Amino acid sequence: MGKSKRNSPKPDSNRAQRLAERRAAQEQAAQTVTRPFAGLAAECDLVALREFVPSATATLKLAPGAQGDRPVTLATVLPGAVAALVRAGAEPIGFVGAQVQHQSADPAADLAAAILWTQSAEPGGSLNSVAEAEITAPALTEVIDPGASLDLTVHPDFNWWVPAGVQPDAQVAATIEQANRAIMPSARLELGADAVGAAWWVDAGERAHLRWIRPEAEDDVMLALARVHAAGGLHLGEGSRFAGSFRTHGLLVPVFDLDQERHPTEWVTAAAEFGTRLVEALATDTPLTADERRSRDGLRSRQITLR
The missing domain is CATH 3.30.1460 (Yope Regulator; Chain: A,)
Known part of the structure; x- marks a missing residue:
């Protein structure tokens, strides 16, 4: 007579949707890298910048042989929580964010891809998500010096979002003011x-x-x-x-x-x-x-x- 299907959820039922969501969550958890920053001397500070430090920056030391030589600054969060941007100037500077709006199951891989993107991106450009960059990056330990600690600067506000001497427009100024009101010392x-x-x-x-x-x-x-x-x-x-x-x-x-x-x-x-x-x-x-x-x-x- 075959196996009874009485308890099988209908494809369009709420129960089927819940089961599908549960399976998707389990698959995502299985793919999540348990300790993404292992092998880096800066592991503990990288975790802090990702999880709870409001406003801080640190110049990253790229690994020997890493692609590009443009300076890269790691920031807790960038305007709009983008993954990266390149600040225009006489010497363009790359910025990558630790706290981002879109992320994968491997934050170390995301950070490595964002760093590589800054090396070839046009000054003034920004990257919302590393998925948009379509970059297959090597391990983060091959992109930044694994033995280097972070020379951190902790900021009392987000005024560093705008370069010194630059007058922000009204919208940017309002965004910074709002962020500054919410900051935790x-x-x-x-x-x-x-x-x-x-x-x-x-x-x-x-x-x-x-x-x-x-x-x-x-x-x-x-x-x-x-x-x-x-x-x-x-x-x-x-x-x-x-x-x-x-x-x-x-x-x-x-x-x-x-x-x-x-x-x-x-x-x-x-x-x-x-x-x-x-x-x-x-x-x-x-x-x-x-x-x-x-x-x-x-x-x-x-x-x-x-x-």
């Missing part, structure tokens, strides 16, 4: 040459946060946080509270709520001390104690994943 904490990862202070309005992107394996960082928590060291001193952690681009990011009245530099010493405690915990390979296991389970319940 940010700062990268300089914790010394031995510091690991990238620790960023962000004033989110109601409170300030420290978001510390760690380069170690996610599970290793979680176990280390559990050890530190069980020992009573999961804090940055008075005026701080561990808020939780989030996972993004294959990395774990511990987050602390901070006293908003204190300047970012006032947290440097406490953050460095916490960093030492965490590194020591990461070097420990003994089985977790009962208290540490309870800490781990509690910390995992306060963890979220950003896509």
Whole structure:
């Protein structure tokens, strides 16, 4: 008699549409690159620029043998959230955006393609999406120097969108003013040459946060946080509270709520001390104690994943 089709969804039904959307989401998740910026010394800062830093720029150091020699500046976001643009001038400069309107499942590949586009694009041009460029780029580690860190400039506003000495038209000026009103003050904490990862202070309005992107394996960082928590060291001193952690681009990011009245530099010493405690915990390979296991389970319940 054959297999019953009573439970099969009709092609045009809402259930069929939901199943199709679920399959598409699963296929996209399977294609997503788990840790796109692995192999780059600037991995942690690249993740920060993509995820939460409002306004910052850094001149990229191209890899030896990379196509083109036009200077390229990485920016958190460009006007219109475009993928790239080339600023006209006596010496044209390429700009590529970390936070873009259109992206694929591999942000590192998108960034590599955008960088290559800037090398041959006409001054004054912009690229909405790397898909429009039709560029098959090599790995990002072959386009920018993988051993170079980012020499970052954190901006208090988006006025750098317009070159110095240029008077923007009314529409551009209004766009910049609107962006400036929404900006969250940010700062990268300089914790010394031995510091690991990238620790960023962000004033989110109601409170300030420290978001510390760690380069170690996610599970290793979680176990280390559990050890530190069980020992009573999961804090940055008075005026701080561990808020939780989030996972993004294959990395774990511990987050602390901070006293908003204190300047970012006032947290440097406490953050460095916490960093030492965490590194020591990461070097420990003994089985977790009962208290540490309870800490781990509690910390995992306060963890979220950003896509």
